Amino acid sequence: DAGITQSPRHKVTETGTPVTLRCHQTENHRYMYWYRQDPGHGLRLIHYSYGVKDTDKGEVSDGYSVSRSKTEDFLLTLESATSSQTSVYFCAISEARKQGANYGYTFGSGTRLTVV
C-alpha cells in the first residue's frame, strides 16, 4: 500500500488501559493523519501532523493523543481506552498539495481495535 504500514492489525484491550497504535511510512510524505471508521459515521479525523513534532486536533480528538518524533512514524495513543473507542483506525499520508494534479491521500490497511 504505497509504503504505509499500520501495527498492530488487530488488538483487544481492556477498558481503562492505555493503547498505542503505530503508523509507519516509507514515502517521506509531510502530512500524516489518523481516522476512525464506524458504522453509520463514515471516516472521521482524529488528529493530523504536518511535520515532525507538529500536530493538531481533528473532529473527534477527545481521549486521544498523538506524537511524531520522526517523519516516518505517527503514533496514536488512547490514554485510557473506553468501549466507545472500539473502532477501525486508519492512518493516511499525503505529500505536499499539488493543486490541479490527481493526487490523493493514501490509506493504510487499518487497525481493528476492540475495547472490552
Place this chain on the structure above:
Amino acid sequence: EDQVTQSPEALRLQEGESSSLNCSYTVSGLRGLFWYRQDPGKGPEFLFTLYSAGEEKEKERLKATLTKKESFLHITAPKPEDSATYLCAVQAWGGADGLTFGKGTHLIIQP
C-alpha cells in the same frame, strides 16, 4: 461545518447496467473533492480528485464529475469486480487539514 451526503446508501445492479452515485456537499470553500473505493477489510483506495465545477476525470469504467453543489460517479457497464463501497470526501480551504467523508455507497454488481 463541512458536510458530505452520499446517495443511495446501497445499490444493486446487474453486470453491464450503468448507473450513477451521488455526492452532495456543503463546504466553506472547496479545495478538492475526492472519490475513494473501499473493499471489505481494507483501507480506502484513491480514485480521483476534482477541483472545480465542470471538471471531469475518468478511469476505466468510472467517470467523476463536479458541480458547485454535488459530484457524480458514473459507472459504465460495471463488472462484478466493481463491487465495493465508494466514498466521497471534501477538503476545504482554511481550518483543520484532512478530509470530511460521506458515509459511502455500497455497490453490488451481480453477474
